[in-house]
Amino acid sequence: MSNLLPPIGHALRPARFGVRFSKLVRQRETGLLLLIVLTCVVVGIKDIHFLSCEVWREILVRCAATAIVACGVMLVVVTGEIDISVGSLMALLAAVMGRMISEHEWDISCWIGIPATLGLGTLIGVFTGCLVSVGRVPSIIVTLGLLTALRGLTTLIMGGQNIDRLPEGLTQLAKQGLCGVPLSILAAVGVIGLTSVLIHHIPLGRRLYALGSSAESARMAGLSAVRLKLFVFGYTGFLTALATIVDVPRLPKIEAGIGSEFELLVITCVVVGGVAISGGHGRLSGVLLAVVLMTMIRPVLTFMDIGEAGEKWTRAIQGMFILLAVVTDSFFLRRQRSSGGEHTA
């Protein structure tokens, strides 16, 4: 967290401490990190096994797919749009990929099947972007329509049957990975690196934030909203395909209901991570911490040993976290600039 602090010369002056402290408190990352650490300590005291490597490996593996897709959706939200179709897209891609490479189905080589899946994901993403930017249909409508349509298409492709027997090599790679690190975690690290370079080190990232802050100013500054939107939706489609490829082979079989409500989990993580839904605001680190926090809920409930009864509350706790996040947001923002009639979150 040290890179978030102002330079040391500033910090030494006692008068600045209050400012620095309140700034640190206001950072979404601080709150999330505190919550994660606190939860770990509490659960760790109850059952020390929670802090073991195996448990955390499992948690991180479960995080991976969400983190990969969240990187894309975060950029979409930063530009002021929204994508609620990632869950259905994931299901469709899983079905198509399963059909192509499963030994019981067409049995095409992975070397063709996987690039084809990536291509299809990107294509659908670009198509969404086209409708949003060229067709000027609000993104929530396009992705709401796709959410329904792609789910139907998936069921049609699956034909009421589950797909199993993916190639042995891919399943092994997904489960054990390279040098003991699961494939999904490797992919997630790669995507996080790529996305942070995108955001922080090349002009493209700043253009996305500019577009999200004010579409009109961005247009006047000569940015092409069409191209930027095509990019973010295409990128999200690509990442969804990647997440499907690394995550789905872990499962014993591919079902039609795969990835249902995944879009809501991803949006939740993006929002809890401090990305403003109106665009132009938010950091990748916050989103990633939110992904860890949201994924932790279920294992924590399991370790707290409250049994089946407790796990049923998972969703209620998720909802509470979103509320907590936005309410603290509005509280701090209010104090920051007490006037202002706009929505805050």
Place this chain on the structure above:
Amino acid sequence: MNSKSQAGNAFSFSWWHETVIGVLLLVVLLVAGWLVPGFLKPHSQLLLSRHLWEFAILALGMTLVILTGGIDLSVGSTMGLSAVVFGCVQTSTGSLVAASLSCLATGLCCGAVNGGLISQLRLHPLIVTLATFAAYRGIAEGWSQGNSYSRFGTNFSSLARGSWFGVPLPGVVFCVMAIGFAVFLSKTPNGRFLKAIGHNERAAKFSGIAVERIRFWLYATSGLLAGLASLIYVARFDTAKADVGKGFELDVITAVVLGGTSISGGRGNILGTLLGLLLIHETRMLVSRYWRSDELQWIVIGSLLIVAVLAYQLIARKPRS
């Protein structure tokens, strides 16, 4: 979501969308009458309509919410929570009246929580209702622990299954409410304020409209309607479970948007919502009766939504100068 300007740019003929949807509805009905014999008979239409009423009631509230530029994702979850409260109260007290009242009250409370957060803390409706979407359903699941409550007696289920001059009782309730909402929207100052808020919230506020109060009651109403829809749903199936109303929010929003209500607010009416509802309903019934496939109706409805809005954007909007 940022295109606030579309309503103002429409052609002077302001019923474009309703016309398009109306024509589409006619086409669907003609095709259905041709493909499925007896589809258009009043009797079979009334029989099929039993799937419609919960959606229709939710859609009334959703129209008003979307008209102000908001959205309510939590209606389905509110239905689930109301149903569980209904089941709990019914099994513990044995009184159907108390159970029904508490079901409606739960809906109202859920809506009021949304409304309070949105209007008092000035949070974005999408986020608040996304949170309560998860929270209400989660509370319903945690509370009921996956149990379902059933057998509320024939008196109760006749509420949903009974009819009045051939029209199912929920249909009668809906028709009365639809007329009420339409009159409210077009003939009363508060109804017109809703459109004003959707068009330009700040201007509405500066012209003295109590934006926050209206918004609060709007979401509370939406919650109350969800409670009512939940009551009808429970009566129809004679079962109350935590998963009542799952996925309803998306269908309802689809119907409202298909009916020409602009998602960024300021434009829309009850007639359009009715047409949108009917279009979705008839398409769904046609597909399920003729092709007997659930997945196909999802594809058709999803594409219909995108194509209808795209067509509207292309036809009725002047290109930007």
